[in-house]
Amino acid sequence: MLGTHLTALHDGDPAGLADALDVAAGFDDALTRGLARVGETDAAALAALAGAVAATPLADRVAEAVGKVTAGSVAEEHLAVLAGARTALFGAAHDALLARLDAALGRERRPWTPATATGPTEVTADPAGARAWLHELAVTGWRGVDHELLAAADAPIESALATLGTRRLAVLLDGLAAELRACVPVATMPQVPSRRWADLWSRGMLLAQAGPVTPGAVEPVSGRLLPLAVDVHEHDTAVQVQLHAVLEPTDGSPARLVRTAVSAAKVDTISGPALWQLLHAHPVLLTALAERRAVTVDDLPLHGADLLWHDDAVRPGEPADPFATARVLLPAAVASAAPPLDRHPAVLAEPVLLEGYTVHDTDGGLELELDGQRIAVAVDRLPSCGPVTPELVAGSSACLGLARWDAGRWLVQPVAVRSTVKRKVVEVHNGDWACGVTDPKVAKAEARSGDVVAVLRERAGRLLRR
Amino acid sequence: MTDVDGAAQRRSAVRVVPPARPRKLAKVPFVELADGRLQGVVSSGSDIERVYVSSVTSGTHAYHCSTNNNRPCGGLRGTPCKHLHALADEAVLQYGVDRVVRYLRVEADDEVQTGAQLMSRLDARHEPTSAAVVFSRFLRHLAYLELPGGTTPTPELHWFPATGAGR
Structure with a gap:
């Protein structure tokens, strides 16, 4: 990635992006308050959502759903349609941002293609319990989430975990429920991560639909x-x-x-x-x-x-x-290209190489500067299972990373860096410890907490099959 | 629109809850802040087959400890037993003292740093509760280790970046 690439990336927002995100934010605020009683502000936000997709094939269904929900009749199918409309907005945002990145980098991208021959449609279980829970969440609103509502998530999560084909849904719901559990009572939180939770809610609602999804084309590859x-x-x-x-x-x-x-x-x-x-x-x-x-x-x-x-x-x-x-x-x-339903700015993760930059430690975190152009470093995406630390990034001269976009800006998530440590050039990668920790100091610290996996497996072996 | 205008509101991939801190699991394999309680499972020091289920309720601070078969813990004699103390110690290690204090609604000052100090601030009394709920949550917890892994991508996990390097 060169300075010119960054210039092209930062050259104003793609047309319509800010508007689309504002419409979504209105919906997210409505979800924060809950859809049990839709007030004037939220009614306007829902109408704006319907307006945003008015020129798409979703138009009629979204208009109908918005009408019903605003009138106080919040059925599961209407919520699914609203989740679909919000997903379409973020899908479009994803496409616009990725097109910008591809143009900046000169990256060629093959379009997504549906499978030509439709094989036997897999009959998966109908995750009705998950849909009902997501319905209850939307009606209640994030602010109203309590222990009781969270306890009701256990059964649908357990059943989604146990069923083939609903693992994605289970993993998503489990992550969301644990987060909400840690935030209860949500009513007293100064700020609700409204976009994030609405993202997860919408994704969950779509994954919990029973119908088949058009699969993408599959090609066998060797090499x-x-x-x-x-x-x-x-x-x-x-x-x-x-x-x-x-x-x-x-x-x-x-x-x-x-x-x-x-x-x-x-x-x-x-x-x-x-x-x-x-x-x-x-x-x-x-x-x-x-x-x-x-x-x-x-x-x-x-x-x-x-x-x-x-x-x-x-x-x-x-x-x-x-x-x-x-x-x-x-x-x-x-x-x-990603499958259409998966598209969202949060899944953008494009490998990039940055070299010859200077690192700035600002109030807002680390930034890399190339030819006068800066990009923020997502230091909070450095995993504890790997050796790349914020310090190594700060002292680095080259960085392999993933280009990401969140909260209105591009970031680079370092996955490997070349740094100078004690006058020696070292390269560290996220995957370096895949077969065991190679840093003796970290290995010693790890040894202090013992083999947690072995302890839990022993307990599971002794207690589970009674 | 609310008038709260923080960046956190507009972020998709933000770690809302700090990850559990590493700790030894041999003595207390399971600790959680859930169902309005600090609850967990403590391995018996003398019998490898036996575990104790201990809990402290948020707000009322009612505590209880029994074996998983609901036999009351012999160490409960008007004061919390050693299993409850171990539970508090490990909860502080795993979640940090602030989170435990907030969850239990303990009136604590900056001097409360350890599980023992936390327990001493509880306006506690003993109140029997069933061990079954907590124990079945522990079994469910352990059951995750028996789930098969996968090679189908889960795009939703991009919302949950691993974090905490160099801690």
Whole structure:
């Protein structure tokens, strides 16, 4: 990423973005107060939401839903339509922002394509309990959330966890419920994270719909996978490691920018480097990350940008430096669009390489400056399971990161840095500790809390099957 | 629109709740602030098969401790037993003293730093409650470790970035 790229990125907001976000904010405030009794302000906000999608195929259904909800009849199906309208707004924001980023970087992107042959439609369970809970939340409003309402989330979450095909919903609801639980009584919070909770609520509402979703096209791919960036996601009961990489297909077609994710269920007391132990079912991936190696993949299914990992179809390859991959292969690698329903500015995570910058430590946090252009550093996205720290970023000369957008600005989330420590140049990557902590000081600190995974497994073995 | 205009309101990926701090789990494998109680499970020091279920209610500060089979803890003699003290200690480690104090609605000053100091500020009395609810929440907690992992991406987890480097 060069200064000119940053200039292009920051060249005013995409047209209509601010308006779309204002409309959404009005809806989010209504959700904060609850839809049981829609006042004048919230009625206007709902009408604005209907207005924003008036030129789309959603128009009639949203207008009807807004009418009913404003009149006090808040049915589940109406809420689903409102969630759909809000999702459409953020989907459009995502597309506008990503188009801006792609144009700035000169990144080519393949459009999303639906699957041509429709296979047998999978019949998944109907998550009616989850829908009912989300309905109750919307009627009550964030300000009214109490212990009783949260206790009612347990059953739908448990059932979604146990059912194949609703894991995404379960993970989302579990994260949201835990957050609300920690914030009760919400009424006394000085500020409610209204966009975030409305994001999660809308996403949950759509994931909890029973109908089938058009699947994307799948292509089997083989070739050499060169790791770029490790992104770690975590809440109390889930962890996901997402690897962004360049795939060089064996058939000689252009290199692709892809990503692959592995995840595990966990509990809140498992955190830090111990998280990697939960992903032990993917030894080839962990080894490739820890040893910074390429991976040979054989006939893995690629859904758009998402490569579905299978440890049996991959072999560790020769050492591969992610910085070199980013410098040499990333600029020409072809990216892929996300599935339509997944689009939201919060899922934007585009690998970028920044070099030759100066670091500024400002009141608002770290910023990188290139040719007079600055970009903020998302230091709160540095995971405790990896060695990259704010200090290393502050002293860095090169940074591999993910371009992100949140709260009206672009940020870079560092995933690897080149820094000078005690006059020696070191490179540290998020995935360095995938096979165990390599820093003796951190390893010692870890040893103090003992093997938490083993303790809990022992307790589970002794107490669960009674 | 509310007139509160903080950046936090307009952020999608903000960590609302700080992650649990690392602690040893051998003695107290489970602690939570839920259902209006500080509650958890304490492993028996003498019998590996036995666990105690301990809880302190928010506001009233009523406490109880029993085995998971509802047999009252022998250590409860008008004052909280050692299991309740262990629970308070580990809760302070896991959540930080501020969060525990706020959740239990304890009138505490800056001098309260440890679980023992916290327990001494409770206007506490013993009030039996059923161990079943807490124990089944513990079993549910443990059951997460038995869920299979996956390789299907969960885009929703982008709202939940891992954080806390170098802590």
